[in-house]
Structure formats: C-alpha cells, structure tokens
Amino acid sequence: MTGQARILVCDDEPQILRALRVVLHEAGFDPVLASTVADALDMAAVRPPDAAILDLLLPDGDGIEICRKLREWTTMPILMLSADGHEDQKVSALEAGADDYMVKPFSSRELVARLRAALRRADAGRSEPVIDIDGLSIDLAAHAVLRDGQALHLTPIEYDLLRTFVRHRGRLLTPRTLLIDVWGPAYSEDTQTLRTHIANLRRKLDPAGGSRYIATDPGIGYRFVQ
Numbered sequence: 001m002t003g004q005a006r007i008l009v010c011d012d013e014p015q016i017l018r019a020l021r022v023v024l025h026e027a028g029f030d031p032v033l034a035s036t037v038a039d040a041l042d043m044a045a046v047r048p049p050d051a052a053i054l055d056l057l058l059p060d061g062d063g064i065e066i067c068r069k070l071r072e073w074t075t076m077p078i079l080m081l082s083a084d085g086h087e088d089q090k091v092s093a094l095e096a097g098a099d100d101y102m103v104k105p106f107s108s109r110e111l112v113a114r115l116r117a118a119l120r121r122a123d124a125g126r127s128e129p130v131i132d133i134d135g136l137s138i139d140l141a142a143h144a145v146l147r148d149g150q151a152l153h154l155t156p157i158e159y160d161l162l163r164t165f166v167r168h169r170g171r172l173l174t175p176r177t178l179l180i181d182v183w184g185p186a187y188s189e190d191t192q193t194l195r196t197h198i199a200n201l202r203r204k205l206d207p208a209g210g211s212r213y214i215a216t217d218p219g220i221g222y223r224f225v226q
Helices: 013-028 037-046 062-072 087-095 109-127 158-166 177-180 189-203
Strands: 006-008 031-032 049-054 076-081 099-102 129-135 137-138 144-147 214-217 223-224
Touching: 006 013, 013 031, 031 049, 037 062, 049 062, 049 109, 062 076, 062 087, 062 223, 076 087, 076 109, 087 177, 099 109, 099 129, 099 158, 129 144, 158 177, 158 189, 158 223, 177 189, 177 214, 177 223, 189 214
Parallel strands: 006 031, 006 049, 049 076, 076 099
Antiparallel strands: 129 137, 137 144, 214 223
C-alpha cells in the first residue's frame, strides 16, 4: 500500500478518539474520526477508508451494525474494540465480518501492529496470484496446491476450505462463517462435519501433525497461520 492509509475510527468516548488520533498519526496513518454509527457510515460512503477501528457500543447503535453495513460493499480490514471480552461478543463481531477484536484497555503498540498486519494481508490478497506460505504454494486461479514442491490432492471441500482460509489468512473465522462460506446457510450448525474436514485438511497440509497452518482458538474458531 502506498501513501498514508486512511483509517476510520468510531468511538463515543472523546478521550479514546483523541488518543487514537495521536497514536495513528504518529504511526503514519491518516485517522478519520466519528462518534456515531450514522457519522461513520456517512464518512465511509463519501470517501472509503483503507481500514476501520470500531467501538462495540455507540449512542445510536453498535460497531457490529457498522461492520455489517461495510461488509455489504467492502473487504477493508475491520478491527473491533470493546470493554466486553466475553466470548459471545467476540463471536458476534467476527461473524459480522470483523477481522480482529481487542478488549479495552489495550496496548497502543499492539493495536498498531494488528492494524498493520491486517492491511498487509488485505494488500497481499489484492496482488498475489499465487500465495506462498511456509512451504505451501497456493494458486487460487488454477486450483493448484503444492507442499514443498509436491502437488497435494485435495477434495473439492478441502480445497474450498483452504481457499477460504488463505483469502482471510491471519483472521479468526468462526465455525458458522466457514460452514456458510463453504457448504451454504443450510449447514451453518454442522460443526462436526467442519471438524472432520479440517482434521483431514490438516493432515494433508502437514503430515507431521500439529497446527502448523491451521490454528484453533478454543470456543471461538480457526485461523490460518501466516
């Protein structure tokens, strides 16, 4: 990505907005500030940002509402902030399309690091016809997967799972998100089927076992490790 990345920040606490403006500006970003759902959506529509940092609770709605609206037309990285660290809230945000979730109070350095990582993933996803990750070579256009130069023979479902993972690599994906993306809405609760296919895919990607490529966040979902 060239130039200053424009970051939409939406939070109803003035002190947090001021702090994030300083932190993002010092990190080389161009922060654009909003304090309501309506303002955030208007700003995004007038001049689309490169990424968004959204508070969960807002005066006229919540960050999940903004996230869903943004996901209707953009794949920009979205980071959710909240004082609520409960699993249900995290899952709701991720299923709405958020790429990451941080609990307040948070480290400014960690926030910037996560934002930069998300922007790198988004930029790579737009520019890489072939994705190379730790011994894997994945050609999404040709439906070809190599491990250490050797072709892997994946079933159609295994390939679709891998494609979803690498397109969102580094992002935590809930079981429901994966099931709907690969199998369709009718299978959104079939977690046992998902576990079986992920286990098979793991064995093919890494015969030595373990979670070299696909990591599990217990109770929340899966993440393709970069």
